[in-house]
Amino acid sequence: MAKVRVENFTITLDGYSTGLGQRMDAPFGDRMEGLHDWMFAAFEDRDAGRGGIDAEQVSRYPEGSGATIMGRNxxxxxxxxxxxxxxxxxxxxxxxxxxxxxxxxxHLRPDLSMEGGTTFHFTDEPVEKVLDRALTAADGKDVVIGGGATTVQQYLRAGLIDVLHVVVVPILAGAGERLLDNVTDALGNYKVASTITSPRATHVEIVRR
Known part of the structure; x- marks a missing residue:
């Protein structure tokens, strides 16, 4: 059965997925340098055949996924x-x-078809309707909620996420947007299924009870 997943969602030690001042030359905002260093190193390890915890975890995203949902940001x-x-x-x-x-x-715009089979669809529909469309497009494969934090929170509050894979890295943002803000009631429906730590990051899998 197809699942709704969040994969490789990286946050700082103090819980932020983005800092203040997001802009073209700082997509994740201020004080977020190195947020995804673990991921770049993991891709290098995987492609070089070295394996390891991070290389195994970073490969989770494309496996079995047939559609992605993300926010404008x-x-x-x-x-x-x-x-x-x-x-x-x-x-x-x-x-x-x-x-x-x-x-x-x-702010809607026409569908955008890109090389390699990616088509972006811009929508202001409720999360339930968007997920229905994504599940149809995925044709039996999983749907990944890509981010950012506000988008993930909407799907958590609606009880629509099955698996949430969070990656915690050892940097401090101090301010910005936290992944698990505004979802107090929703988190009662979830539990931590596993944690695994590499020298670069801690991987936490949260699943529906």
């Missing part, structure tokens, strides 16, 4: 109405998704 650094439609995401002409991606936004 993950798609790009811009807020408010689109000045134009020239921005096509952080990932270049061939994004790594290779399937349908649904972008929550109050």
């Amino acid at each position: 993950m798609f790009g650094p811009f807020r408010g109405p689109w000045e134009d439609e020239s921005w096509t995401g952080w990932w270049g002409p061939n994004p790594p998704y290779h399937h349908d991606v649904f972008v929550h936004t109050h």
Whole structure:
């Protein structure tokens, strides 16, 4: 049965997924340097055949996934109405998704088809409706909630996430957006299933009870 998953969602030791001042030259905001160093090193280890905890964990995302959901802030650094439609995401002409991606936004624009099979769909529909569309597009495969924190929180509050894989790295942001804010009631429906630690990060798997 298809699941709704959050994979490799990286936060600081004090719980932030983004800091203050997100912008083009600081996509995750201030004091967030090194947030994903564990991931880049893991890809290098995996591609070189070295393996390891992080390499195993970073490979979870594409396995079995058929659609992705994200928020406007993950798609790009811009807020408010689109000045134009020239921005096509952080990932270049061939994004790594290779399937349908649904972008929550109050400012709609036409679907955007990219190389490699990725199509971005911009929607202001409720999370339940967007998930239905994503499950249909995934055609029996899992749906991944990519982020950011606000988007993950919406799906947690609606009780729609089955597995939440959080990666905690040893840096401190001090301010910004915390992953697990505003979900107090929802967390009663979840439990920590496992933790595993590498020299670079701690991986926590949270699942529905």
